[in-house]
Amino acid sequence: xxxxxxxxxxxxxxxxxxxxxxxxxxxxxxxxxxxxxxxxxxxxxxxxxxxxxxxxxxxxxxxxxxxxxxxxxxxxxxxxxxxxxxxxxxxxxxxxxxxxxxxxxxxxxxxxxxxxxxxxxxxxxxxxxxxxxxxxxxxxxxxxxxxxxxxxxxxxxxxxxxxxxxxxxxxxxxxxxxxxxxxxxxxxxxxxxxxxxxxxxxxxxxxxxxxxxxxxxxxxxxxxxxxxxxxxxxxxxxxxxxxxxxxxxxxxxxxxxxxxxxxxxxxxxxxxxxxxxxxxxxxxxxxxxx
Numbered sequence: 516x517x518x519x520x521x522x523x524x525x526x527x528x529x530x531x532x533x534x535x536x537x538x539x540x541x542x543x544x545x546x547x548x549x550x551x552x553x554x555x556x557x558x559x560x561x562x563x564x565x566x567x568x569x570x571x572x573x574x575x576x577x578x579x580x581x582x583x584x585x586x587x588x589x590x591x592x593x594x595x596x597x598x599x600x601x602x603x604x605x606x607x608x609x610x611x612x613x614x615x616x617x618x619x620x621x622x623x624x625x626x627x628x629x630x631x632x633x634x635x636x637x638x639x640x641x642x643x644x645x646x647x648x649x650x651x652x653x654x655x656x657x658x659x660x661x662x663x664x665x666x667x668x669x670x671x672x673x674x675x676x677x678x679x680x681x682x683x684x685x686x687x688x689x690x691x692x693x694x695x696x697x698x699x700x701x702x703x704x705x706x707x708x709x710x711x712x713x714x715x716x717x718x719x720x721x722x723x724x725x726x727x728x729x730x731x732x733x734x735x736x737x738x739x740x741x742x743x744x745x746x747x748x749x750x751x752x753x754x755x756x757x758x759x760x761x762x763x764x765x766x767x768x769x770x771x772x773x774x775x776x777x778x779x780x781x782x783x784x785x786x787x788x789x790x791x792x793x794x795x796x797x798x799x800x801x802x803x804x805x
Contacts (some may be wrong), residue, residue, distance in 0.1 A: 516637055516644030520620070523675045524654050529619055533612045535660045541662050544597040545669030547678060552583055560628050583673040584680035586688070592670045593689060595662045596761045597694025609662060610754060613655055613703035614724035616685030619703075620651045621795070622720050623710020640800045644712070648705060655704035659697040666693075678798025690765065695777060697777070699757045708751060728754060753787040756780045 524530045582588055597607040624630035635644055666687075674680050707724050714720040735749045749755065760780035 516642050517649045519633075520646045520650030521653065523623065524620065527619070527623065528699045530616065532572070533616050533619075534637050534654075536663065537609050537612040537658050538661050538665060540612075541595075541615060541665040542669075544607070545592065545665060545672070548669065549583070549673050550590055556785050578608065583677045584683065587681040589670055589673070589682070589684045590688060590692055590763065591662075593666045593672060593684070593692040593696075595659055595693065595700060596758055608702065608741050609658075610703055611725065611728050612658070612758065613700050614707040614710075614728060615655060616658075617651055617704040617707020617716065617723055618708070618714075618720040619707075620647055620726050621652075621708040622715060622727035625715045625804075634804055635695040641796070644796050644799055647712075648708060651704045651708050652701045654702045656697055659693075659700045661756075662696070662700075663693045692761075694759045695763065695781070698781065699761045699784065702756075702784050703757055705792050706766055709788070709791035709793075709795040712799050713791075731755065751783050753784060756784040756787070760784055 542575040582594075592681055595609060597609050622635060633643060634640065637646075668683075707720075710723050711717075714723060731752050731754050735752070735755065738749050750759070757780075760777050763777045
């Protein structure tokens, strides 16, 4: 069953497009991260020559935040979700691609009608779902390995092109960041798979995961504004948990660190996957296939 599901993903053009888009997004983020300190430095010098304005105090803070010689900035560049050195926790291209990958894996058989012959060959629906989950995880992890290579290249470029900068992270930091990132990518793909199994309609499933990806940050911003930043309940939403787990900590635009740790975030994200994918498994085993 696993080999059949892998073959479906390999022979589906959309899966390849998702992988290419995820890698292209990572390349863009790395390029912007390398260029940003130079842009901010020029803005800082320009502000020094002109009359003081609102940006006079902000630009130095941003320059310090994007200093590619610091361990925090370098860990941000290694983040597979592509949040960058600031670790904003925003929904990036990789997150969206994983959600859509899972949604496609869960709905393609229903769209093409291939779920019927699959069920005839493999009567156990649990085996069918486990095969889909395993194949989706392998696809997500494969894309994650590509993202790790891009992040390593970006970090090497940043260190070599930044005067006085050296490698501020050790092998444990690098491997730990990549391991957490791979786990989060697989979890997001499984969330998308669970939504796809629940919804079944491919277009509707994609709309749902895209809507969640865009609505969650908006809801967070509104709640933070209303509560003056005192509410932490929304830090337990799935995409926020994924960003926190991948980066190792949650941070705002200017580095205000949240209290949720990586281990707690991974556990919370695993709970979301268990609920969504478990619900999909229950409905898949009880509902008619057509």
